[in-house]
Amino acid sequence: EPEVTQTPSHQVTQMGQEVILRCVPISNHLYFYWYRQILGQKVEFLVSFYNNEISEKSEIFDDQFSVERPDGSNFTLKIRSTKLEDSAMYFCASSLTSGTRGETQYFGPGTRLLVL
Amino acid sequence: GDSVTQMEGPVTLSEEAFLTINCTYTATGYPSLFWYVQYPGEGLQLLLKATKADDKGSNKGFEATYRKETTSFHLEKGSVQVSDSAVYFCALSDRGTDKLIFGTGTRLQVFP
Numbered sequence: 001e002p003e004v005t006q007t008p009s010h011q012v013t014q015m016g017q018e019v020i021l022r023c024v025p026i027s028n029h030l031y032f033y034w035y036r037q038i039l040g041q042k043v044e045f046l047v048s049f050y051n052n053e054i055s056e057k058s059e060i061f062d063d064q065f066s067v068e069r070p071d072g073s074n075f076t077l078k079i080r081s082t083k084l085e086d087s088a089m090y091f092c093a094s095s096l097t098s099g100t101r102g103e104t105q106y107f108g109p110g111t112r113l114l115v116l
Numbered sequence: 117g118d119s120v121t122q123m124e125g126p127v128t129l130s131e132e133a134f135l136t137i138n139c140t141y142t143a144t145g146y147p148s149l150f151w152y153v154q155y156p157g158e159g160l161q162l163l164l165k166a167t168k169a170d171d172k173g174s175n176k177g178f179e180a181t182y183r184k185e186t187t188s189f190h191l192e193k194g195s196v197q198v199s200d201s202a203v204y205f206c207a208l209s210d211r212g213t214d215k216l217i218f219g220t221g222t223r224l225q226v227f228p
Contacts, residue, residue: 004159031214043160043205045215056214091159100212102148102167107160 002026004108006092012114013082021077021111023092032075033093033105034067036060043091049075050098082115089113118143122206122219129196129226137191137222139180139206147208149173149182149189150216154203163191163204196226 005024013019025032034046047057049067066078075094079086089112093105123138141147151163151173164173169184178193189206206219 006159033214035216042220043207043216043218045217048214058215093160098214100209100214102165102209104150104162104165105216106162107152109157109159 004092004094004106006090006108006111008111009109010112010114012116015084015115016081019079019082019113021079021090021092021113023075023077023108024073025075025092025094026096026106027073029094029096029106031055031095031098031103031105032067032069033095034077035091035093035107036088037091037110038085038088046077079113082113084115087113087115118147118208118210118217120206120208120217120219122204122222125203125221125223127222127224129224131198131226131228132195133226135191135193135196135200135224137204137206137224139189139191139219141187141189141206141208143187143208143210145211147210149180150207150209151178151180151189151191152205152207152218154205154221156202160205196224198226198228200224201226 032049037043064080089110092108095103095105097103119142148167150165152160153163164175166173166182172181203221205221207216
C-alpha cells in the first residue's frame with residue numbers, strides 16, 4: 001500500500017542552524033501538507049501546498065519557514081534559523097484532492113526535531 | 117475559531133471491554149470529521165471519517181456518528197483488543213480550508 005515517507009526520523013541541531021526535513025508523498029497525490037506537534041500539545045497545521053505554491057498557511061508559518069517541491073517526488077520543509085521552540089515532531093501529509101472537500105490526508109511517520 | 121475537544125487520557129481497559137472516547141467540536145461551517153490513530157513509532161493513520169450530519173464512519177470494529185445537534189463525534193468499539201493500544205486523535209476539516217484541526221489525542225491502553 002502506498003505510504004508517505006519522511007527523513008530523517010530524528011534530527012538534532014543547534015539553535016540558529018538551518019534544517020531541512022524531507023518527505024516523499026504518495027506518488028499520484030497533488031496536495032501536500034506539513035503539521036507539527038510540540039510534545040504534549042495538539043497537532044498543528046503549518047502549511048498546505050498545491051501546484052507549486054502555498055495554498056494556505058498558519059500563523060506559525062512565518063518567514064523562517066519555507067516549503068519546496070524540488071523535483072517530482074520530494075516535498076521539503078526548511079527552517080532557516082532554528083529556535084528552541086521549534087523542537088517538535090513534524091508530520092508531512094498528502095491527499096489526492098483538496099482537503100476542503102473532506103478528502104483524507106495521509107500522514108508520514110514524522111521527524112522528531114530537537115533544537116539545543 | 118474552529119476547535120476539537122477530546123477526553124483526557126490515558127484510557128485503560130481490559131481486553132474485550134467497551135470503548136468510548138468522547139470528541140466534541142466547534143465549527144463555523146459544516147465540517148468533515150475524522151478519527152486518526154497513531155500506533156507506537158508510526159505516523160497518523162486514518163481510522164474513519166464522516167462528511168455530513170448523521171453519517172456513521174466505521175472501520176476495524178470502530179465506529180463514530182456525526183451528531184450535528186450535539187456537535188459530537190464519539191469513537192466507540194464494542195470489544196477492544198491489546199492491539200488497539202494507541203493514541204487516538206479526533207480532527208475536523210471545515211469547508212473552504214485545507215487544514216485539519218486536531219484534538220489533543222487520547223491514549224488507549226488495553227491489557228490482557
